[in-house]
Amino acid sequence: MKVKAIFLPLLALSLLLVGWHFAVVWTGVSKFVLPGPIAVLHALLSDWAGLMTAALATLKVTLMALFFAVLSGVLLALMFSLSRTFEMTVYPFAVVLQVTPIVSVAPLVLIWVGIDHVERALVIIAWLAAFFPILTNMSAGLRATDRNLHDLFRLYRATPWQRFWRLSWPTAMPYLLASLKVSGGLALIGAVVAEFVAGSGGATGLAWRILEAGNRLQVEKMFAGLVLLSLMGVMIFYGFALVEWLVLKRRMR
Amino acid sequence: MLSVSGLGFSYPGSGPVLNHIEFSLKAGEVVSLLGPSGCGKSTVLRLVAGLMTPSSGQIVREEGGDHIGFVFQEAALMPWATVADNVSLPLSLAHKKDAAAVASALEAVGLADFASRYPETLSGGQRMRVSLARALVAAPTLMLMDEPFAALDEILRFQMNQLLLDLTASKGWGCLFVTHSLFEAAYLSDRVLVMREGRIAGEVTPGLDRSLSPTAQRASVPFMKAVERIGTLLEGGA
Numbered sequence: 268m269k270v271k272a273i274f275l276p277l278l279a280l281s282l283l284l285v286g287w288h289f290a291v292v293w294t295g296v297s298k299f300v301l302p303g304p305i306a307v308l309h310a311l312l313s314d315w316a317g318l319m320t321a322a323l324a325t326l327k328v329t330l331m332a333l334f335f336a337v338l339s340g341v342l343l344a345l346m347f348s349l350s351r352t353f354e355m356t357v358y359p360f361a362v363v364l365q366v367t368p369i370v371s372v373a374p375l376v377l378i379w380v381g382i383d384h385v386e387r388a389l390v391i392i393a394w395l396a397a398f399f400p401i402l403t404n405m406s407a408g409l410r411a412t413d414r415n416l417h418d419l420f421r422l423y424r425a426t427p428w429q430r431f432w433r434l435s436w437p438t439a440m441p442y443l444l445a446s447l448k449v450s451g452g453l454a455l456i457g458a459v460v461a462e463f464v465a466g467s468g469g470a471t472g473l474a475w476r477i478l479e480a481g482n483r484l485q486v487e488k489m490f491a492g493l494v495l496l497s498l499m500g501v502m503i504f505y506g507f508a509l510v511e512w513l514v515l516k517r518r519m520r
Numbered sequence: 521m522l523s524v525s526g527l528g529f530s531y532p533g534s535g536p537v538l539n540h541i542e543f544s545l546k547a548g549e550v551v552s553l554l555g556p557s558g559c560g561k562s563t564v565l566r567l568v569a570g571l572m573t574p575s576s577g578q579i580v581r582e583e584g585g586d587h588i589g590f591v592f593q594e595a596a597l598m599p600w601a602t603v604a605d606n607v608s609l610p611l612s613l614a615h616k617k618d619a620a621a622v623a624s625a626l627e628a629v630g631l632a633d634f635a636s637r638y639p640e641t642l643s644g645g646q647r648m649r650v651s652l653a654r655a656l657v658a659a660p661t662l663m664l665m666d667e668p669f670a671a672l673d674e675i676l677r678f679q680m681n682q683l684l685l686d687l688t689a690s691k692g693w694g695c696l697f698v699t700h701s702l703f704e705a706a707y708l709s710d711r712v713l714v715m716r717e718g719r720i721a722g723e724v725t726p727g728l729d730r731s732l733s734p735t736a737q738r739a740s741v742p743f744m745k746a747v748e749r750i751g752t753l754l755e756g757g758a
Contacts, residue, residue, distance in 0.1 A: 415592040416596050416598065418590070433613075440600070518600055
């Protein structure tokens with residue numbers, strides 16, 4: 268089963284690449300519209316150092332945004348679990364942050380923060396994208412404690428700290444880990460959107476490289492950038508899936 | 521060791537859930553609270569445990585009767601903790617460590633070899649045994665059980681009934697047992713308190729001969745008579 272799960276997607280990818288290659292060769296489509304996979308690979312290798320520098324810049328923004336999203340999401344969820352009044356007051360604002368299209372907020376953030384510190388603005392925009400799933404999942408996790416266990420902790424006179432650390436936190440952990448898989452991808456999307464909006468204003472990430480290549484009609488370079496972004500997204504997703512598995516697997520022993 | 525008098529309970533803005541409940545429980549005795557769903561039997565248990573505050577009446581526990589064991593209908597184990605860590609919960613919350621007590625509690629429920637396992641890997645019956653071990657690790661003088669075997673199949677339920685009787689005899693605790701099974705109540709209990717609509721409708725004393733085998737006890741005349749009497753009380757008879 269595991270072999271199949273790895274083998275089948277790789278087979279599909281290989282078929283796709285071969286099909287793509289022959290479609291480009293047979294139809295004679297212009298390389299300014301659709302370059303073949305070999306041209307994309309060439310673009311990837313010829314500008315490897317530059318693309319990797321850009322990829323690392325985007326990854327840095329993504330991970331920093333994710334770090335702050337976890338920090339703020341978990342802290343806010345904790346405060347929600349302590350005070351229903353606080354939750355009722357603040358939660359609608361969190362929803363507003365979530366439902367407002369990030370592309371429309373990004374220019375404002377860039378004006379407020381990005382003129383002198385463009386990276387800070389990028390992190391804030393990516394954070395906006397990543398924060399909400401962590402908040403909602405963590406809140407749900409903290410509320411999901413077994414009612415009987417909760418009673419048992421009361422019966423044995425557990426302190427509030429013991430209730431949190433030995434009951435609420437471990438209950439919420441699978442919820443937090445699941446949200447990381449979602450928010451990791453969202454942080455990357457946020458970082459890319461932020462770089463697009465920032466344009467040439469000092470952004471050095473992959474999105475900026477794609478934009479720059481587009482302006483020069485280097486479509487194969489655009490594809491090379493896209494490939495790296497997809498790889499990064501996949502790595503982030505499966506990275507957190509691995510963390511989730513490592514943390515939760517011992518419960519199945 | 522436990523004396524309940526004039527106990528009443530109602531939720532704010534609604535009618536009474538419990539009305540003038542009175543009973544007592546002695547050490548080494550199993551008393552069952554039996555009744556249809558919603559009659560208030562679990563509420564009595566939660567009030568006795570101190571998880572809820574009565575609206576009226578008194579619950580007096582004997583001096584030194586501070587150690588309470590509580591077993592719920594679900595095993596209510598922590599999936600992130602090993603069997604041993606689950607069992608030691610009452611001790612560790614009190615900042616105590618007693619590996620020998622944990623081992624002996626597991627031994628008592630027949631799970632000595634399962635200490636390092638996680639709950640997900642256990643069967644329903646084994647989980648319930650862990651739950652029972654957790655309740656008895658702190659050497660309770662009062663054992664409260666809220667339909668603990670309701671989710672188990674009949675064969676497992678018979679085994680757990682026997683285990684509970686053996687443990688009650690050896691540990692000497694008083695056990696207040698909530699159930700909606702007439703047969704379980706008749707078999708386990710020294711006394712059965714039949715509840716209807718928040719009141720105790722009557723008391724039945726099965727008086728089984730414990731020297732007989734479990735099957736023989738369940739086929740005996742006193743057992744049948746107890747079941748019949750409980751059934752009559754449940755139907756509204758006197």
